[in-house]
Amino acid sequence: MPQFRGQNYAAFLFDMDGTMVDSSVVVERVWREWAERHGVDPATVLAACHGVRSEDLVKRFAPTGIEVSGEVAVILAAEVADIEGVVPVEGIGALIESLDPGRWAVVTSAPRQLAEVRLRAAGIPLPKVLIAAEDVERGKPDPQGFQKAAALLGVPVTACLVFEDSHAGIAAAKAAGAQVAIVGKLAAEVEGHHALVDYR
Template identity: 40%
Template sequence: MAHSCDAILFDLDGVLVDSEAVVRRQWKRWAEDRGIPFEEVEAVQTGRPAVEVIEEVAPHLDPETEIERLGDERATDGLEAFDGAKALLNRLPRDRWAIATSGRHRTATARMAHVGLPEPEVFVTADDVERGKPAPEPYQQAATGLGIDPGRCVVLEDAPAGVASARRAGATVLGVATSQPPDALAAATAVIPHVKALDVRAGDAGLRVDWQHEEGA
């Protein structure tokens, strides 16, 4: 399959950086400390700002206080860049890609630095938006920062909340099946197994994005 666009907007965790072990470890410890079934947290936390997750599973607690109890958001033990992520970013013109993550800025920058990924010129984090994913604001803001209409963007997302956010923003969405099964990303335009399945070429007319489908998607 192939698609022409003007820019690519990336989620961070689960798309460019494999942080599943770190995130799971932090949430599991927090849930145990607070007497909350981890299954309740796990069901809603993927791809969403931590504050909103806490508000949903523990509305009786102060979310800003609980963020600190999650532990060091900058923890890097076990973090890795997904195969092909760095090469893909380095191939893209700097004004043709951005990141929109549900993590906070200090967390996101620490993770990218640890795995050696370049920082984008447009970097939207949970600190920059009033409403996080699945609201469209993160991807709307990322596209606006590049000066490009969201409808001319391709978004790479690994979480249902992120897919919904991108679709509401008007973008074409490729689900990346690293943290969720393909059927959980069925609302995406297509589902790929990982970023290495992409072949992106830049030209005068914009970007040409080719991909291989994930089996069963």
């Protein structure tokens, strides 16, 4: 069983962007251009874009009358075509190599096509279980993605450890009843029992 800080877990469930793959340069580049094109304050969009589905962001910020599915398709095409600056989070490769392939999964707000492109660009093997944006009816902060990943791995989600870097992802993991370990800068902002993770 995967072990983290002396405790065994049934499985590890990883968010992707910011947790396994550092794609922040691309994410901010694409969403800044989208916001400027539609006359939306880029800073407001960028503050909300991490950890949530493109569909949900477009619904929240797009001007009235915008066709959501068309905008989502444009954004996806831009993100898939732009992998400059996509790199693995330091130390994640060694951690993944140490895990049984049946004991970890990825739960991302990115569409499957984009998730596969970014994981490959970062040199991270594709997981046996990958829950992407189109695999759930409700994205993070809803727990559905983590619940579905655990079910496909054949383990209770309450016995899993989730690695996350966004408020939406942490809320989703907690709502699922999983334990949470925070990757990156967010740990300093979050109160509670969460642990800051350094994969190195």
